[in-house]
Amino acid sequence: MKITIITGGLREPSSTRLLADRLAAAVAKDVEAAGEPVELTFVELRPLAHPIMDAMLTGFSGEALEAAFEQVAGADGVIAVTPAFNASFSGLFKSFFDVLPEQTLADMPVLIAASGGTERHSLVLEHALRPMFSYLHAIVSPRPVYAATSDFGAGTDSALGSRITDAASDFSRLLRACGPRARHEPADDDLASMRRLLSET
Template identity: 50%
Template structure:
């Protein structure tokens, strides 16, 4: 399979509690931006949506028993098997939601090593935007994920501004973050990040050995 024919999977994890949810809306916008960029790079992209609201009870059960099953097990497989992840949480009391944190707590801590991750969050006011940097980003750094530089926070006022002006701050941040994720995903090979030294000759080859 050539690079242009490779199929990539993006797992989109949304922890919004309401329906409709601004958290899910942001997650969908970020996924659309990443998919567009991947297609521009000549790659087929598929999105797997994981709505944590529908998994709240199984998540608690798995925390108590240590054994996820059913829809939760399938959601975990979708996330740990993805080429890239978009993770979006509402901000409650200046941090990620309990449901969001609980889901990642029951993921194998070794399963996300090197996986590109794009972070997003929603909240009522821009004052909570730093929660992405002091709460959410450290969580995925602990999980050894490859977190892209741009994270996206959407406050209530951002949605009104973006609806009136497609060049407003939120759409620009979404496009930039989606582009960063897509490029990391496109560069990723096999089950881990691309090895910059993979094509380097061995010492035996340098010394003329067989």
């Protein structure tokens, strides 16, 4: 089972990456407990900021960005984690999905998560992330995770840990239900379209 973790943290160290690491570990543990080996790969968006902007301006993606696209396209599931800004996702996070080739996430199981300064931004999950991934035709896991700064403090980490465990359990069941994902190639659509045209003539 190949799982790609997309994390949009803008600082180092990053609470967004910390949340992504914990979610990835929990999902891997749950899937492996069911007898399925897991391969985790990470796509860090911070080093890709300039290639993403270049792709938005020119329509062409460089080698580093193409490699990230390949990692996402080759996954059986995606964990997507963004920092919250003004009750929405970060611009860098959104821009990556704006330049991601169309249909890459079609029928892809996705676990969404976000980190932010306060709990007030937690609605970013349902008001911004879930609609975007639904628009991209992904299969969004029902239980997302939001982590505020206070969730990483002493005495409150157990609550975050419980939310992560519950979300990982839901997502691992979704992954197993969907099974290994057939790789989608845009060229296949072009070939199918050409065959339809030829059959009509």
